[in-house]
Amino acid sequence: MYTQGLDIPKGDKSIPVEKADSAEALRFQARIDADEKIEPKDWMPEGYRKTLIRQISQHAHSEVIGMQPEGNWITRAPTLRRKAILMAKVQDEGGHGLYLYSAAETLGVSRDELVEQLLDGSAKYSSIFNYPTLTWADIGAIGWLVDGAAIMNQIPLCRCSYGPYARAMIRICKEESFHQRQGYELMLALSRGSAEQKAMMQDAFDRWWWPALMMFGPHDTKGDAEGIKSQHSEQSMKWRIKRVSNDELRQKFVDVTVPQAEYLGLKVPDPHLKWNAETGHYDFGPIDWNEFKNVLIGNGPCNKKRLKMRREAHERGAWVREAAMAYAAKKAKRNAA
């Protein structure tokens, strides 16, 4: 989902592949295999620490950037009810970013460092947030599909081996359900509306369907041939940072989402989509991984805009952060005197 793990380029040695032969490493793996949780001050392999910092911070950045596409519609929400809902949702996204930064910091990295990596473009965030929200129906599509895909991905993360990350995910999952339901309810309202509203809903669905499927990341096995195999998938599985494969999650998402789309009277924009009675799953067509790669390397419709807005917001807030620190220092001095 928000942790596609793709900012690890081929040949990147910064995350060492562990040779799990030291006594400490063996003991660590034994704890993981016994489904014990790892806590901040426990011994852990450097690769485990780095993988987590990267994954959790990438996840946090996604939440923070994820406020933009929806924030874009707050002032234009059609009713006060929808506006209040949307504000609460966007605030949640910011909150989720904070839970996750907080979890990442337990691994010995500072918040400022992480924010810096987002702002200078060296850290990645989920490809999904680089698509524009063109109409009000996009707000429904995001809640329903994007948050729906996120839930699918995040539920297994609640059982991740690293305690602080797992606990943050439990908190997030509890709130995410509201996000998905409000999105679906918004779509439901449009599905009962005028012909124009129905067309607007279908258009939003057409644009978000494939990007939502891409959120699960590259294929676990076929990925190599497509040049975008998830680099550390196997190691992450062994460490129980990741617990279910990308393809399994994607299939599960398709299986639950198609009937929901049908209920809304939507047509899935995939000519290959059909129910396979033998497997008990929907078969679906090939994903355009070139588009995916393109969005990830910065050429999506909104990459530049999203980062620019984030940087500007950060810079505009600088004086507040400094003034608050100066005031705290002054007060501390006065109290000491």
Place this chain on the structure above:
Amino acid sequence: MSRKEWPLYEVFIRSRNGLNHIHVGSVHAPDPKMALENARDAYTRRGEGVSIWVVASNAITASDPGEKESLFEPLAEKVYRHPTFYDIPDEVKNI
């Protein structure tokens, strides 16, 4: 990082009266008062709590997981500290 980062505070929340405060995460803030406000915004958006504690993270002294054995193992041997250690005949009631 040349800039001065806001200090880190650990956040503890009592979900309702009668229960202990439980650690939920952390926030950055310039002072304890703002830490409290930030903690409220970040951790209690859905009535998760009736009371919040914030504690400067660097004020916490924690035990070392490496010393877990020397700290806690001896207690595992003291089985006589548990009520189940004692055999009481079934006919004796209310004990």
